[in-house]
Amino acid sequence: MGRYAIRRLLQLVPVVLGTTFIINYMVWQLPGDPFAGRCGQRPCPDSYITAMREQFGLDQPILVQYWNFLKNLLTGNFGTDFNGVSVATQLGDAWPITIRLALMAVAFEAIIGIGAGVLSGLKRGGFVDNVVTVSTLVLLSLPIFVTGYLLQWILGVQLHIIEPTVSDAATVPELIVPALVLASLNMAFTARLTRTSIVENLRADYVRTAVAKGLSNRRVVAIHLLRNSLIPVLTFLGTEVGSLMSGAIITEGIFNIHGIGGLLWRAINGQDYTIVVPVATLLVLVYLVSNLLVDLLYGVLDPRIRYE
Amino acid sequence: MTEVLSEQMGRGSHGGALLEVDNLHVEFRTRAGVAKAVNGVTYSVDAGETLAVLGESGSGKSVTAQTIMGILDMPPGKITGGEIRFRGVDLLKLPDDQRRKIRGEGISMVFQDALSALNPVFPVGWQIAEMFRMHRGTSRADAKKMAVELMDRVRIPAAKERVNDFPHQFSGGMRQRIMIAMAIALDPEILIADEPTTALDVTVQAQIMGLLAELQRDSNMGLILITHDLGVVADVADKIAVMYGGRIVENAPVHDLYRDPAHPYSKGLLESIPRVDQKGQELYAIKGLPPNLLEMPTGCAFHPRCPYRRDNCVTDVPPLYTISGTRGSACHYWREVIDEGER
Amino acid sequence: MSDPTATQDLIKGAGEPTASPVAVRGDRRSLWRDTWDILKRRKIFWISFVMLIVFLLMAAFPTLFTHKDPEYATLAKSMEGPSADAWFGYDLQGRDVFARSVYGARTSIIVGVLATLATVLLGGLTGVLAAYFGRWIDAVVSRVGEMFLGLPYVLGAIIILGTVTPAQSNPGKAMIMAVVIIVLALLGWPILMRIARSAVIQAKHQDYVQAARALGAGPLRLIFRHLLPNSLAPILVYTTITIGSYIGAEATLSLLGIGLRPPVISWGIAIADHASYMRTGAHALLFPAAFLSLCVLTFVMLGEAVRDALDPKLR
Numbered sequence: 016m017g018r019y020a021i022r023r024l025l026q027l028v029p030v031v032l033g034t035t036f037i038i039n040y041m042v043w044q045l046p047g048d049p050f051a052g053r054c055g056q057r058p059c060p061d062s063y064i065t066a067m068r069e070q071f072g073l074d075q076p077i078l079v080q081y082w083n084f085l086k087n088l089l090t091g092n093f094g095t096d097f098n099g100v101s102v103a104t105q106l107g108d109a110w111p112i113t114i115r116l117a118l119m120a121v122a123f124e125a126i127i128g129i130g131a132g133v134l135s136g137l138k139r140g141g142f143v144d145n146v147v148t149v150s151t152l153v154l155l156s157l158p159i160f161v162t163g164y165l166l167q168w169i170l171g172v173q174l175h176i177i178e179p180t181v182s183d184a185a186t187v188p189e190l191i192v193p194a195l196v197l198a199s200l201n202m203a204f205t206a207r208l209t210r211t212s213i214v215e216n217l218r219a220d221y222v223r224t225a226v227a228k229g230l231s232n233r234r235v236v237a238i239h240l241l242r243n244s245l246i247p248v249l250t251f252l253g254t255e256v257g258s259l260m261s262g263a264i265i266t267e268g269i270f271n272i273h274g275i276g277g278l279l280w281r282a283i284n285g286q287d288y289t290i291v292v293p294v295a296t297l298l299v300l301v302y303l304v305s306n307l308l309v310d311l312l313y314g315v316l317d318p319r320i321r322y323e
Numbered sequence: 324m325t326e327v328l329s330e331q332m333g334r335g336s337h338g339g340a341l342l343e344v345d346n347l348h349v350e351f352r353t354r355a356g357v358a359k360a361v362n363g364v365t366y367s368v369d370a371g372e373t374l375a376v377l378g379e380s381g382s383g384k385s386v387t388a389q390t391i392m393g394i395l396d397m398p399p400g401k402i403t404g405g406e407i408r409f410r411g412v413d414l415l416k417l418p419d420d421q422r423r424k425i426r427g428e429g430i431s432m433v434f435q436d437a438l439s440a441l442n443p444v445f446p447v448g449w450q451i452a453e454m455f456r457m458h459r460g461t462s463r464a465d466a467k468k469m470a471v472e473l474m475d476r477v478r479i480p481a482a483k484e485r486v487n488d489f490p491h492q493f494s495g496g497m498r499q500r501i502m503i504a505m506a507i508a509l510d511p512e513i514l515i516a517d518e519p520t521t522a523l524d525v526t527v528q529a530q531i532m533g534l535l536a537e538l539q540r541d542s543n544m545g546l547i548l549i550t551h552d553l554g555v556v557a558d559v560a561d562k563i564a565v566m567y568g569g570r571i572v573e574n575a576p577v578h579d580l581y582r583d584p585a586h587p588y589s590k591g592l593l594e595s596i597p598r599v600d601q602k603g604q605e606l607y608a609i610k611g612l613p614p615n616l617l618e619m620p621t622g623c624a625f626h627p628r629c630p631y632r633r634d635n636c637v638t639d640v641p642p643l644y645t646i647s648g649t650r651g652s653a654c655h656y657w658r659e660v661i662d663e664g665e666r
Numbered sequence: 667m668s669d670p671t672a673t674q675d676l677i678k679g680a681g682e683p684t685a686s687p688v689a690v691r692g693d694r695r696s697l698w699r700d701t702w703d704i705l706k707r708r709k710i711f712w713i714s715f716v717m718l719i720v721f722l723l724m725a726a727f728p729t730l731f732t733h734k735d736p737e738y739a740t741l742a743k744s745m746e747g748p749s750a751d752a753w754f755g756y757d758l759q760g761r762d763v764f765a766r767s768v769y770g771a772r773t774s775i776i777v778g779v780l781a782t783l784a785t786v787l788l789g790g791l792t793g794v795l796a797a798y799f800g801r802w803i804d805a806v807v808s809r810v811g812e813m814f815l816g817l818p819y820v821l822g823a824i825i826i827l828g829t830v831t832p833a834q835s836n837p838g839k840a841m842i843m844a845v846v847i848i849v850l851a852l853l854g855w856p857i858l859m860r861i862a863r864s865a866v867i868q869a870k871h872q873d874y875v876q877a878a879r880a881l882g883a884g885p886l887r888l889i890f891r892h893l894l895p896n897s898l899a900p901i902l903v904y905t906t907i908t909i910g911s912y913i914g915a916e917a918t919l920s921l922l923g924i925g926l927r928p929p930v931i932s933w934g935i936a937i938a939d940h941a942s943y944m945r946t947g948a949h950a951l952l953f954p955a956a957f958l959s960l961c962v963l964t965f966v967m968l969g970e971a972v973r974d975a976l977d978p979k980l981r
Contacts, residue, residue: 034813228457258819291824295817
C-alpha cells in the first residue's frame with residue numbers, strides 16, 4: 016500500500032508537469048494578446064506592452080518561463096496581479112470560503128444523493144423510486160447556472176427567503192442555497208449511482224446469505240448491502256471533488272461569493288491572466304490529488320483490491 | 324432454538340418428521356409468462372437423516388430449498404400452495420420475526436458458490452461471529468473466539484491467524500468450509516446444502532462431503548443435500564428424491580434406487596454415470612432437453628424424452644405411485660421400468 | 667449539464683459490459699433488433715423522440731415556429747413582459763424573446779452535434795489505435811488523455827477560449843462556433859478514448875478476433891470489421907448523452923462571455939445578457955433557460971433510453 020501510494024505519486028508528477036505546462040502555454044503563448052484588454056477599447060501603446068512583457072518574463076524562452084513558474088509555485092510565490100495586488104493574499108482570502116462551499120456541497124451530495132438512491136433502489140418501481148427518477152432526470156438536464164439563476168430568482172427575488180447575493184463573510188447559512196446549486200448535478204448522479212449499485216447488490220448472493228443467517232432486514236440492508244453498494248458511490252464523490260471546482264466558478268459568480276471561483280470569474284471578465292494561471296494550477300492540483308486519494312481510499316473500502 | 328420458541332413449537336410432540344414439505348407449489352411470474360417451478364413437491368427429513376434431492380437445473384430442487392429457508396425472491400416468486408412444517412408448525416404461516424429466528428438457528432443453509440455467498444468486504448471470522456452476536460447477543464470478543472473454534476472444527480489450518488482474512492484470500496475448499504462453519508454455528512437441526520461441492524475440484528469435493536457427513540453424525544442434524552450429481556450422494560445419503568420439471572418423479576432409499584430405479588429418468592441418470600466395467604462402451608445420455616418451465620409438456624413432463632412413452636403419457640399426469648412403504652415413482656409404467664432392469 | 671466529463675459516470679455501468687453481448691453473440695443484427703424491440707416499448711424513448719423532432723425542426727426551419735425576425739429590435743419595447751403580441755415578451759434591446767429562443771436552437775444543436783462528432787472521431791480513433799497497437803502508443807495516448815482530463819472542463823475552456831478569441835477580437839459567426847466546437851472536442855476526447863480503448867482491448871482477446879488475425883486479416887480490416895463494431899454500443903450511448911451535455915457546456919461558456927457571442931444567437935448568450943435584469947424582467951432570462959433545459963433533457967432522456975435498451979444488465 017505504501018509503495019503503491021509512492022508509485023502513484025510519482026506517476027502524478029508528469030501529469031502535473033504536463034497539465035501546468037499546457038495551462039502556461041495556452042495562456043501566454045497562443046495567438047492573441049494577453050494584455051489586449053488592459054487599455055480599454057483601444058490598443059495598448061507598444062511601450063506599455065514591452066514593459067508588461069518584461070515584467071511578467073514573456074520576453075524569455077518558454078521553457079525558462081515555465082521553469083520560473085515552477086520555482087515560484089514551489090516557494091508559494093505567485094507574484095502580483097496586473098494591479099499589483101499579491102496573488103497569494105487574494106488566494107489566502109478566497110480559499111476558506113471555497114472550501115466551506117465545497118464541503119457543504121459534498122455533504123448535500125452524500126446525504127441527499129445517497130439517501131434518495133438507497134430509498135429508490137430498495138423499492139424499485141415504487142412511488143419514491145419514480146419521484147427520484149424523474150427529479151434526477153430534471154436535475155441532470157439543468158445546467159448549473161440555470162439552477163442557480165432559477166433558485167436566485169424564486170427564493171431571492173420572488174419569495175425573499177434568501178438574499179440573492181452572499182455577503183463577504185459568506186457564513187454557512189448564506190451558503191446553503193449556493194451549495195445546493197453547486198451540488199445539484201452530482202447529487203443527481205450520486206442518487207442514480209447509488210440506486211444502480213443497490214439494485215445490483217440486492218441480487219447478490221451474499222445478501223441472500225445474510226438473510227439466510229437470520230439477520231434482521233435492517234441489518235441486512237444497513238450493514239451487508241450498504242457497505243458494498245457505497246464503494247463506487249464514495250469513489251464517485253471523491254473523484255468529483257475536483258470537478259466541483261469547475262462548478263464553483265459558475266456558482267460563486269452567480270451568487271457573488273468571494274471564493275476561488277469568484278476570483279477566477281472576475282479575473283476572466285477583467286482578463287487578468289496573472290490570477291488565472293495560479294488559480295487554474297491550484298484547481299488542477301486539487302483535482303489530481305483528490306483523484307489519487309480516491310484511488311487509495313478504494314483499496315481501504317474494498318479489500319479485494321490489491322496494490323502491487 | 325430459543326427456549327420459548329421450541330416450547331411454542333412443541334418439540335417432539337407432533338406426529339410427523341422434523342421437517343416436512345407438503346404439496347408445495349411455487350411459480351415465477353415473469354414478463355414472458357408464468358413459470359411453474361415447483362408443482363406439488365412433498366418430502367420429509369428427520370433428525371440424523373440425509374435426504375439427497377437430485378435433479379438437473381430447472382428441476383425445482385433449489386427453489387424448494389429456498390422456499391424452506393424463506394429466501395425466495397418474491398416477486399417474481401410466489402408460493403401458490405402447500406405447507407412446510409418444521410416441528411409440526413407451518414413455516415409459511417409464521418410471522419416474519421419468528422421465521423427469521425428459525426433461519427440459522429433451526430434451519431441453516433450452505434450455498435454453492437462460497438466466493439459470492441460470503442460478503443467480500445468483511446473478514447470471515449467477523450461473518451461467522453455475526454451469528455453469535457445477532458442471535459445470542461454474544462460480545463464481540465467472545466463471538467470471535469467462538470468463530471475461531473468453529474473454524475478449527477471445520478479444519479481450517481491456522482484458524483487463529485486467518486480469522487481476520489477476507490473471503491478472497493482463501494482457496495475454494497477453505498471458503499466452503501467457512502460457509503459450513505457459519506451454517507452450523509448455532510447447531511441447527513436441519514442443514515440444507517445446495518450443490519455444496521459443484522464449484523470445487525474433485526479431490527476437494529470428497530473432503531467437503533466427508534466433512535458434512537461427519538458434522539451431521541456428530542450433531543444428529545437432518546441434512547438435505549441438493550445436487551445434480553448421483554455420484555456424490557451414494558455414500559452419504561439415506562434416501563433420495565429425484566426431481567424433474569418441478570415434481571418428485573421418484574423417491575426411494577438410496578440403495579433401492581441404485582439397484583433398480585423405478586422411473587425412466589432416474590434410470591437414465593444412473594446409466595449416464597461412467598463405470599469402469601463398461602469401458603469402451605458408448606456412454607448413455609438422456610436424449611432431448613430439460614423442459615421449458617413456461618411451456619410444460621402435457622401429461623408426464625418427461626414424456627418427450629422417455630423411451631417407455633405410451634399414448635396416455637402425453638395426456639395423463641402420473642401420480643406418485645406407491646411401490647412399497649418407502650418407495651414411490653411417478654411413472655405409469657414403473658413396473659416395466661423395474662422389471663426390465665439394466666439395458 | 668455544464669460538465670460533460672460527469673457523464674462518463676452516468677454510463678459507467680454501461681460502458682464496459684455493453685461490449686460483451688455483441689462479442690458473445692457475434693450476431694450483430696439481433697442485438698440491434700433486440701435494442702429496437704426494447705426501445706419501442708419505452709415511453710421515455712417516444713417522449714424524447716418527439717421532443718428531438720421538434721428541436722430538429724426548430725433548428726432547420728425556424729420560420730415554421732415564428733414569423734418574427736430575431737434581429738429586429740424595437741428599443742421602445744425593451745424588457746416588456748409577455749403579451750398576446752409577443753408570447754415571451756421582449757429582451758433588453760426590444761427583440762422578440764420567443765423568436766430568439768427559436769433561432770437559438772440551431773446554434774445549440776449545431777454546436778452540440780458537431781462537437782460530439784469531433785469528440786467521437788478524435789477519441790474513437792485514438793482509443794482504437796491505443797488499444798490495437800498497445801505499447802508506447804497506448805502509453806502516450808493514455809498519458810496525454812490524463813493531462814487533458816486533469817484540466818477541469820470549464821477551467822480548460824476558460825484558458826483556451828480566453829486567449830484564442832479574446833473579447834476584443836471580432837471573428838465571424840462561423841469562426842466563433844468553430845472555435846467553441848474545437849475546444850469542446852479537445853477537452854472531451856479522453857473520455858471517449860477510454861471507452862473505445864477498453865471496448866477494443868476486451869474484444870481483442872476474444873477468440874474470433876484472434877482467429878481472424880490467425881487467418882491473416884490485416885490491421886485495417888481487423889479494426890474496421892471486428893474491433894470497431896464492438897465499441898459501437900457504448901460509444902452510441904455516450905454520444906447521445908454528450909450532445910446534451912455539450913449543449914449545456916456551450917451555454918455555460920457563452921454565459922461566462924468566452925463561448926459564443928453576438929452576432930450568433932444562442933440561449934447561453936441570452937441568459938448571460940439578462941442575468942442582471944432578474945428583478946425587472948425575469949422573462950428574458952427564464953424562457954431561453956427553459957428552451958435550453960428542455961433541449962438538454964431531450965438528449966439526456968434519449969441517451970437513457972438507448973442505454974437501457976443496449977445494456978440488459980441495468981434493466
